Amino acid sequence: MQRNAFLIVILFFNLHLFGQNSKLAPSGLMCDLMRVNRDGGVIIYNKTPAFSWLLSSEVTKQSAYQVLVSDNLQLLNQDQGNIWNSGKVSGSKSAGIIFSGSALKPATSYYWKVKVWDGRNIQGRYAEPAVFKTGKIMAEYHNPSYQLEVTGTQPVKFKLRDKIYLADFGKDAFGQMKLELSSDIGGDTVVMRIGELLDVNGAIDRKPPGTIRYAQYTIVLKKGTHVYQPEIFKDGFNTKPAAIKMPEHIGEVTPFRYCEISGYALPLKKSALTRLAVHYPFDEGNSSFHSSDATLNAIWDLCKYSIKATSFLGLYVDGDRERIPYEADAYINQLSHYAVDKEFTIARNTHEYLITHPTWPTEWNLQSVLMAWNDYLYTDDLRSVAHFYPDLQAKTLIGLRDSTGLISTLNGKLTNEVKASIHRGTGNLKDIVDWPLTTETDGFVFTKYNAVVNAFHYRALVIMEKLAAALGRSADEAMYHQQAAEVKLAFQKMFFDAERGIFVDGMGTDHASLHANAFALALGLVDPAQQQKVVGFIESRGMACSVYGSQFLLDGIYDAGDADYGLSLLTSKTDRSWFNMLRVGSTITLEAWDNKYKPNQDWNHAWGAAPANIISRKLMGIEPLSPGWASFTVKPQIGRLTSASIVLPTIKGAIKCSYIQTSRSFDIAIEVPGNTSAEIHLPIKVGKRFEVILDGQHVKTVMHGARALVSNVGSGKHKLSIRSLF
Structure with missing residues (x-):
């Protein structure tokens, strides 16, 4: 009897351990950001591909991993990596893991798998093997793509x-x-x-x-x-x-x-x-959104479908009329694609194509740097940035800077050497601000020194500082930090009208447009003391910009904390709205708000799909804090909505989050993916005492502006509530 009891205990222990190990087994294996499986791999061309995997939300933290790569599936099934055995590598990184084994041969199938250890150093099981195939010609760096x-x-x-x-x-x-x-x-x-x-x-x-x-x-x-x-x-x-x-x-x-x-x-x-x-391959089930506002739901559906439908060429293009990639289109398309599918290759391929095939608008060349940052932030894969680093340096357009501390295409600095550095050949650059010029620039006055151009220049320098830091280029990091600070000082000196408290369009004019102020706000050039008047002016102008400009208008409005105004723009039913696109009968976002604002427009322009990313990033408030979503922020700004829920794909897995709002409380239910953590900013009622409950327990919070901050919410399912106390 005692022996049987002992055997039962051992069996129970082994079953429990197997269950724990099963939860630790990685899934969702990707090679070079491509989904792979045992039956049918993808073709990659990099001599040193990158690996990534998912962990269950029940795995709070990965403390180590081991990757095996073999050219023989039988060997791999015997836990032998004859091409690469990484050994036990300490760290939480589970994306952008660079291959470091024997040289890969062209036109060969390779099998790989990975296991991890959790925060308690418990070892998990290996993932199911995945396969990738090498191309006939291998390169030091070459981003792959799916077949249409x-x-x-x-x-x-x-x-x-x-x-x-x-x-x-x-x-x-x-x-x-x-x-x-x-x-x-x-x-x-x-x-x-x-x-x-x-x-x-x-x-x-x-x-x-x-x-x-x-x-x-x-x-x-x-x-x-x-x-x-x-x-x-x-x-x-x-x-x-x-x-x-x-x-x-x-x-x-x-x-x-x-x-x-x-x-x-x-x-x-x-x-x-x-x-x-x-x-392009698209997984409808990777994302969803629903709220208490039917119009907002329909707009999100419109934008999500637009991302899928306009991917028909395998690169982001401006629409059917031209079928040409443009940086401004690609920037919005990139962020919106990240918001609706776990897909990174088409965004990266388009971004890299545009580095060597740039278009003519000054600001849009600068947006290549913004796209490079998004690529790294969402994937934790630095290879693209490292490969194109000299090009990205040139794309800051620092070569156009003069003694004013600002850049201009009209100061004699746009030499053939500068053009060649950004792959423009003999083509000129020209400031654009917004498009079409005749209907969507809010009367912007173009001068030699342009506020919108220099706002993008500033943001590009700020991003290059971050990218230089990520690459370990400390001298460049310090240089870009200094340059950004100098541009901000010059921007404030040259463009800020202290008497009115707003920004003008350029040097030599007192005209102040929506664009001069909205781009300054969105790109980080408005000081806290200036914000109230700048936001007030922006809101007085309404939607006086194109569908492209709306991306930055909404970014700025939500960053300034005016959720009610942001929601009013998203759900507007004027002829300058996404609802109008539905009303006229389109099922893909338009090139312009209405035919009357651009008579030659087409009905299939993804640059009109900004709400796909604005809803997830700003209204739901979910954005990566560190590369590869190792940590992220949750900062709800749902305005008058009483409820909202989202499934947001990331390289670490889906974030599932829902909000319920009443006059006295704000409730959050969230599933944080494995190997990540969240910083949750809870809205508070001004002047009200409140309590915060996390998973049934009262918790202390730190005030962060007008919000109560709950830090380091780890992987798993959680419920948070903030309640007013009367």
């Missing part, structure tokens, strides 16, 4: 009216049509029309405004039943040399939501029509 995907969908609505079949696919997409049609005789013709917009009669608009797409195709039927896939017409404008081209194996695509079929003699079933939508 083609998704077949059938109409969500289908009807026959006046002998014309109308198929509605529910949402716009870049794609082609595939039809299964029959003919008893052969030689008869069918007309297929596809388009993005319906006219007032409910038919596809044959003459849509701007660059809203419409096309008509004639199909000559063969006898019997056959599948037809009309070849999409090439557009002369968006296939110019600077445009990104569709891969030949897919062929040309065009954006459309609707398809009409006329002249078909037989009954036509909905199942006979398939739209083949092309997009």
Whole structure:
């Protein structure tokens, strides 16, 4: 009996230990930011790839890891890494782990796995093996990419009216049509029309405004039943040399939501029509958002889908009219893509493409530095920054600085040498502020020294200081710190109107636009004592900027703490709003607020999708504090909302967070991913005594501005409440 009891205890202990080890087993293995698995790996080209993995939210902290890489799966299953055995490496880093084994051979499959130790030095099980394949040619640095995907969908609505079949696919997409049609005789013709917009009669608009797409195709039927896939017409404008081209194996695509079929003699079933939508791999389940405001929910859905739909070329482009990458578009696209999917390669590839293929606006070249910081902050992978570091230094445009302490493209400093350093060739730079100039710059007065340009210059220097520090370049770090401080002093001296308490557009003008003030606020140039008047002026101007400018307007407003005004802009129903995009019938964000503000606009511009990242970063207040989300902040700014919840993908795993707000309390339920920690800033009622409860226990907090700060909330599921005491 005693022996049986002893065996039961041993069995229980072993089962408990197995359960603990199972929780410690990593998952979600990625190589060079690509998702991999045992059955089908991805192709990588780096001689020294980087690895990352996820840990369960029940794992508070990783204290060490061990990576094994083998060219033989059987050896790996025997825990032998004949290509690389990292040994036990102390540290919490679980992203951007650089391979350091025997030289990888081209065109070879490699298998790898990882195990970790937790904060108590308990060893976990190895992850399930993953595979990656090397390309035929290996490089010191080369970012990989996925193949484009083609998704077949059938109409969500289908009807026959006046002998014309109308198929509605529910949402716009870049794609082609595939039809299964029959003919008893052969030689008869069918007309297929596809388009993005319906006219007032409910038919596809044959003459849509701007660059809203419409096309008509004639199909000559063969006898019997056959599948037809009309070849999409090439557009002369968006296939110019600077445009990104569709891969030949897919062929040309065009954006459309609707398809009409006329002249078909037989009954036509909905199942006979398939739209083949092309997009970069996208996992719909990686993100979600819901709040007590139906308009806000619809806008988030619009923006999330826009990120997926506009990825059809494998790089971020400005829309269908040109199909050219632009830095300003890519910056918004990058942040918004991070907010809706755990995908980093298309953002990095676009950013790196633009480093060597820059566009003409001065400010947009500066945004390459901002994108480099985002790439590192969200991935904890420094290789791109290290590889392009000299280019990023040039992209600060420090070569345009003169004795004023500011930069200008009109001071004689824009030499061929400066142009070459930023890969502009002989092309000039020109200040842009916003676009279109005629309707979206709030009357901005362009002068030799431009406040918006220099705001971006300042921010680029601040970021270069951080990147230099991350690379261990201490001399550069100190230099950029000094340069940023000097630019801020010059900016304040030259552009701040002390009498009015706001910033003017440039030297030599007293005109003050929304842009001069909103960009200064968003990019860190407004001192605390100046903030009230600057914010007041910004709010007096309304949405006097483009869909692009709204990114920085909202960043600044939320950073200044005016959640109510931020929410009012997000949910506005004027003609300068995201609701208006839905109202006019688009399912992808527009290039401009309305056709009247840009008559040639297209209906598929992801630079209009700022709410995707503003909602997660500012309204829900969830942003990385340290690279790779090792720590992050939670700072709710939900305004009048009574509830809001989000699933936010990160390289460490999904952050799941929900808020419930009443007149007396604010409740947070959050799941912090494994191997991360959160700093939670709880809103307080001014002048009210309060208590904070974390997981059923009263906790002491530190005041951080007008918020109660709870630091170092570790991995796992937590509930926090702040309640007013009367």
